[in-house]
Amino acid sequence: METGADLEKRLLAEESRYCSYGDTAHYLKKPKIFSGCEGSFLYDYSGKPYLDLQMWYSAVNLGYKHGRVDDAVRSQIDRLPQLASQYLHREKIELAAAISRQTQRSFKAAGRVHFNVGGSQAVEDSIKLVRRATGKTLFFAFQGSYHGRTLGASEITSSYRYRKPYGHFSNRAQFIPYPYCFRCHYGKRFGSCKYYCVEQFARLFETEYNSVVDTKTGECEFAAFYVEPIQGTGGYIVPPPDYFRRIKKILDRHKIYLVDDEMQMGFYRTGKFWGLEHFGIKPDVLVFGKALTNGMNPLSGFWAKEELINPASFPPGSTHSTFSSNPMGTAAGLEVMRVLQEKGMAERVNAAGKKFLGMLKELKKKYREIGDVDGIGLAMRIEICQKDGITPNRRLTDDIFHAGLEGGLEYKGRKYGLVLDIGGYFKNAFTLAPSFYISDEEIGMAHKFLDELFSRFTSKRPRR
Ligand SMILES: Cc1ncc(COP(=O)(O)O)c(C=O)c1O
Numbered sequence: 001m002e003t004g005a006d007l008e009k010r011l012l013a014e015e016s017r018y019c020s021y022g023d024t025a026h027y028l029k030k031p032k033i034f035s036g037c038e039g040s041f042l043y044d045y046s047g048k049p050y051l052d053l054q055m056w057y058s059a060v061n062l063g064y065k066h067g068r069v070d071d072a073v074r075s076q077i078d079r080l081p082q083l084a085s086q087y088l089h090r091e092k093i094e095l096a097a098a099i100s101r102q103t104q105r106s107f108k109a110a111g112r113v114h115f116n117v118g119g120s121q122a123v124e125d126s127i128k129l130v131r132r133a134t135g136k137t138l139f140f141a142f143q144g145s146y147h148g149r150t151l152g153a154s155e156i157t158s159s160y161r162y163r164k165p166y167g168h169f170s171n172r173a174q175f176i177p178y179p180y181c182f183r184c185h186y187g188k189r190f191g192s193c194k195y196y197c198v199e200q201f202a203r204l205f206e207t208e209y210n211s212v213v214d215t216k217t218g219e220c221e222f223a224a225f226y227v228e229p230i231q232g233t234g235g236y237i238v239p240p241p242d243y244f245r246r247i248k249k250i251l252d253r254h255k256i257y258l259v260d261d262e263m264q265m266g267f268y269r270t271g272k273f274w275g276l277e278h279f280g281i282k283p284d285v286l287v288f289g290k291a292l293t294n295g296m297n298p299l300s301g302f303w304a305k306e307e308l309i310n311p312a313s314f315p316p317g318s319t320h321s322t323f324s325s326n327p328m329g330t331a332a333g334l335e336v337m338r339v340l341q342e343k344g345m346a347e348r349v350n351a352a353g354k355k356f357l358g359m360l361k362e363l364k365k366k367y368r369e370i371g372d373v374d375g376i377g378l379a380m381r382i383e384i385c386q387k388d389g390i391t392p393n394r395r396l397t398d399d400i401f402h403a404g405l406e407g408g409l410e411y412k413g414r415k416y417g418l419v420l421d422i423g424g425y426f427k428n429a430f431t432l433a434p435s436f437y438i439s440d441e442e443i444g445m446a447h448k449f450l451d452e453l454f455s456r457f458t459s460k461r462p463r464r
Pocket of ligand 1 (some may be wrong): 147
């Protein structure tokens with residue numbers, strides 16, 4: 001009989017022969033294969049648990065195999081599992097209503113929802129909406145931004161690496177420095193900088209020679225600014241409190257829409273339903289995906305304010321995809337919305353986040369190589385540096401990441417692995433997105449495992 005180890009070996013051999021290497025599975029030195037999941041854990045073929053601190057890039061906010069969401073999917077299989085998007089079904093309508101009502105509560109703005117399947121597709125749909133509404137094709141986005149890797153979404157994603165082999169299909173965004181205060185683009189310090197970065201953005205509009213505005217007519221060439229409220233792939237960077245309010249004033253003055261990409265930070269990841277709610281401004285368009293279905297049948301979409309998305313502005317057939325609003329996805333999404341909207345979700349996320357961040361701060365005190373820890377809700381970061389606490393240390397980040405996946409960590413006499421995710425401008429930040437249901441014991445485990453990994457790869461000299 002084939003053992004678990006034999007099966008794993010055979011599968012990896014077939015993978016290396018038959019699977020494209022074009023996705024991210026081969027970012028790892030040795031691709032990793034899992035066979036089970038539950039709560040905060042993934043399991044390999046030997047049954048070893050791996051504590052997951054990134055939960056499918058924040059797509060599984062409620063933990064693996066969430067009973068109620070899984071039951072909703074099972075019951076949809078029994079009732080109406082398949083239906084072309086051309087026809088309506090109850091769950092689609094109720095889900096659109098639930099998201100619209102929630103967004104109205106969050107931002108006091110009426111609007112509608114349009115569904116698709118993947119995040120990048122929803123981003124592209126939102127690009128079409130904004131192009132249609134404004135007749136303009138140029139966008140601002142942030143340095144360090146990630147909005148997806150389809151051809152259109154790559155144009156507003158900061159990395160040239162993702163565009164280089166393919167050329168340009170759309171208009172490359174104008175990328176503006178993000179308020180990454182730990183490594184301020186302008187070499188300023190938060191507290192004394194007086195939001196110098198916002199001033200620099202405002203200066204673009206001072207004269208026509210800065211290439212964004214016709215100062216004679218006042219018309220700006222740019223349609224929208226795509227923002228992530230907390231920069232995700234860029235390293236879970238939380239902007240300073242008044243940043244977005246100041247930026248939005250400039251955008252409003254020049255009739256530039258703000259598109260809020262909540263793909264990673266939406267659905268309470270930051271302790272509020274939408275991440276942008278922390279900053280006291282309203283979006284014109286909001287894009288979402290990932291955690292909407294807790295990682296079950298994928299579903300994404302965008303919300304837009306009524307004046308942009310009403311049937312006259314965005315008429316039938318403006319965009320379409322075969323599997324958008326698929327019944328399995330909408331059923332999962334509707335149950336996720338019900339769970340999220342029950343009393344106490346914000347409190348749960350904030351309490352667990354506070355405890356987790358406190359633990360990270362303890363580690364920072366102990367290891368000089370931890371240059372920065374920060375977080376909001378359960379979206380947290382650890383930035384790994386050299387001993388000087390500032391020079392990026394990609395090697396140490398990689399070493400810890402790979403050692404976590406090797407699975408030799410011990411807790412109460414059992415071997416475990418640790419699943420982390422690396423982001424950041426220098427690929428030297430752990431972006432942490434644990435399950436909303438992470439227990440105190442699991443936070444303690446995370447502490448023990450991270451402590452062990454840092455001490456294994458650093459000189460353990462206490463910081464002074
Ligand atoms: C902020 C943001 N926008 C868009 C996307 C693209 O979503 P998808 O990978 O589902 O295409 C991602 C994915 O990580 C993301 O983090």
